[in-house]
Amino acid sequence: MTSIEYFEVECTEPLGGEYYRQITNDVLLDHNLLRVIHKLHVYIDPNVPVFVACGVLKKITSLVRVRDFVNVNPLEGKMILVISNETYLAPMLKIFWQRFGKDHVEQPDRFTVVLYDLAVDPKEIEEIIIADPSEALYKDLIYAFRCIAPEGFRVRREVYGKERFSFISSEDTLTASSDALVAEKFQLMGEEP
Amino acid sequence: MILVPVTYRGGIYRHDEIVALIEDLGGYIVQKHTLAQEVVLQCFVPKDDIELIRTIAKPLAGEVTDSPLVGTEIAVVIPSLEIHHLPHPACDIAEYSRRLGAKSNMVGMARGVGKRIAGINDEERDVINEHDIAVYVLGNFEVCIEHKIPILRRGVEVPIVLCGAPDKETLERITKPAVDGYVGNVGRFMHRTKESDELAKLDEIIAEITRVLERKREEIAKDPLSVSPARLMDVIREQVPAILDVTSPTPLTVQMAGLRVKLPYDSYASVLKKTVIEDGITIGDVSEIVPSRMRDYILVKILPFSSTNVVV
Numbered sequence A: 001m002t003s004i005e006y007f008e009v010e011c012t013e014p015l016g017g018e019y020y021r022q023i024t025n026d027v028l029l030d031h032n033l034l035r036v037i038h039k040l041h042v043y044i045d046p047n048v049p050v051f052v053a054c055g056v057l058k059k060i061t062s063l064v065r066v067r068d069f070v071n072v073n074p075l076e077g078k079m080i081l082v083i084s085n086e087t088y089l090a091p092m093l094k095i096f097w098q099r100f101g102k103d104h105v106e107q108p109d110r111f112t113v114v115l116y117d118l119a120v121d122p123k124e125i126e127e128i129i130i131a132d133p134s135e136a137l138y139k140d141l142i143y144a145f146r147c148i149a150p151e152g153f154r155v156r157r158e159v160y161g162k163e164r165f166s167f168i169s170s171e172d173t174l175t176a177s178s179d180a181l182v183a184e185k186f187q188l189m190g191e192e193p
Numbered sequence B: 001m002i003l004v005p006v007t008y009r010g011g012i013y014r015h016d017e018i019v020a021l022i023e024d025l026g027g028y029i030v031q032k033h034t035l036a037q038e039v040v041l042q043c044f045v046p047k048d049d050i051e052l053i054r055t056i057a058k059p060l061a062g063e064v065t066d067s068p069l070v071g072t073e074i075a076v077v078i079p080s081l082e083i084h085h086l087p088h089p090a091c092d093i094a095e096y097s098r099r100l101g102a103k104s105n106m107v108g109m110a111r112g113v114g115k116r117i118a119g120i121n122d123e124e125r126d127v128i129n130e131h132d133i134a135v136y137v138l139g140n141f142e143v144c145i146e147h148k149i150p151i152l153r154r155g156v157e158v159p160i161v162l163c164g165a166p167d168k169e170t171l172e173r174i175t176k177p178a179v180d181g182y183v184g185n186v187g188r189f190m191h192r193t194k195e196s197d198e199l200a201k202l203d204e205i206i207a208e209i210t211r212v213l214e215r216k217r218e219e220i221a222k223d224p225l226s227v228s229p230a231r232l233m234d235v236i237r238e239q240v241p242a243i244l245d246v247t248s249p250t251p252l253t254v255q256m257a258g259l260r261v262k263l264p265y266d267s268y269a270s271v272l273k274k275t276v277i278e279d280g281i282t283i284g285d286v287s288e289i290v291p292s293r294m295r296d297y298i299l300v301k302i303l304p305f306s307s308t309n310v311v312v
Helices: A014-030 A086-100 A122-126 A133-148 A176-188 B015-024 B047-060 B090-099 B122-129 B142-152 B168-174 B196-222 B229-239 B241-245 B265-274
Strands: A006-011 A037-045 A050-057 A070-075 A078-083 A105-109 A112-116 A129-131 A155-161 A164-170 B003-011 B028-035 B038-046 B063-066 B073-078 B103-108 B133-137 B160-163 B181-183 B252-254 B258-261 B276-278 B287-291 B298-302
Touching: A006 A014, A014 A037, A014 A133, A037 A176, A050 A133, A050 A176, A070 A122, A078 A122, A086 A105, A086 A112, A086 A129, A133 A155, A133 A164, A164 A176, B003 B015, B003 B047, B015 B028, B015 B038, B015 B047, B028 B229, B038 B047, B047 B063, B073 B090, B073 B122, B090 B103, B090 B133, B090 B196, B103 B122, B133 B196, B142 B168, B160 B196, B168 B181, B181 B196, B229 B241, B229 B252, B229 B258, B229 B276, B229 B298, B265 B287, B265 B298
Parallel strands: A006 A037, B073 B103, B073 B133, B133 B160, B160 B181
Antiparallel strands: A037 A050, A050 A164, A070 A078, A078 A112, A105 A112, A155 A164, B003 B038, B003 B063, B028 B038, B252 B258, B258 B298, B287 B298
């Protein structure tokens, strides 16, 4: 847990809280999310019942551009793109098709894409944004908290964006007091609600 | 002749001699696993002959160990079959009990989750009641367990062992009326049980299950069964050849006072009923044959001596 600056699990039952601390740690570790969380506060009250998790993320890694995984070699009348990592190949092809049309894009083999007859600067190709990992990250984070939260708590509200997130769930309808609870927990972490 | 449950573990080479020996001594093989070069036999053997089997198995590098759970069917009851309970801890407990010879089934409830919303339906209740014992694996909060255990055990007549995160004393205090066994400090967790203290907890669960089953065995011994379930298994295996075509790992599941036969009830119930055990006594004479709530299987409930006046 060294990478998290603040990690607290607050629970009305101390033993249950200990178990939930372990569960939170295990799930975030399994989903490879510990490295992106800066501060995390979990609050559980089984009497109400309510589960709250709120936190602050570290600066999320920058956008994925073509240059991050492709080597662009300009030749006469065409550009050969050598791919070093296939992870973003599919979204890249989709963007190329939309932007240049399928006639100008060809993929002769798994690690090569050829762009034909384009009046575009290779530098410009390199700068094209392919993906925003933070979108997937927030989805992963919410999924992880769905695993952590007690299973019967099926009424949920999630808020995320701008490197902050909050997750609140209960068996019963969530009220205005739930928002106050989230704000209170943010304050405990020393953050503006 | 007192039959005791044991596990034989040895090489595949000449293991048929051990199988023949157990059968000649009047024992029964409940389950046989062949894993690469190893054979595991879960069997009932006469208590006095265990040493003889050990002696004969010695040159074959086979070993005989006590397996108190052989011949029992255990239901591991969890609030749902979601990632919250599977594979840890529910599968860990089910798998560990299998290693010691039990046949364990997982019963995940349709609406067993939560505190206020938890419930059990008639199918789940009946399926649990078809087992020898139910191990309830509940969560981490005292207040939730206190609230939902009376609901989840409604109509369950088999002995219950309750596992939860609060310690044993707390579990005993919050469960009204009391259940048969308790194991504390085993709540919901989401990592594999591999540390020594966690494995010790699994051993504790097995010890508690064994203790509760032992009490049930004593109860059965007061009014003995008309026929031993293991013997009935042998009779069905010999006389109902259709069972040999069933691909399930345990086509005949031995229970403490009965047998689950994995053949369709409609076509085979009458065949089973008429199957002769010995001297014209049929299975129908000494047992009740009912449809199981598990698929379309048959459940054979062996009647006690007091109801039949026969022991075969």
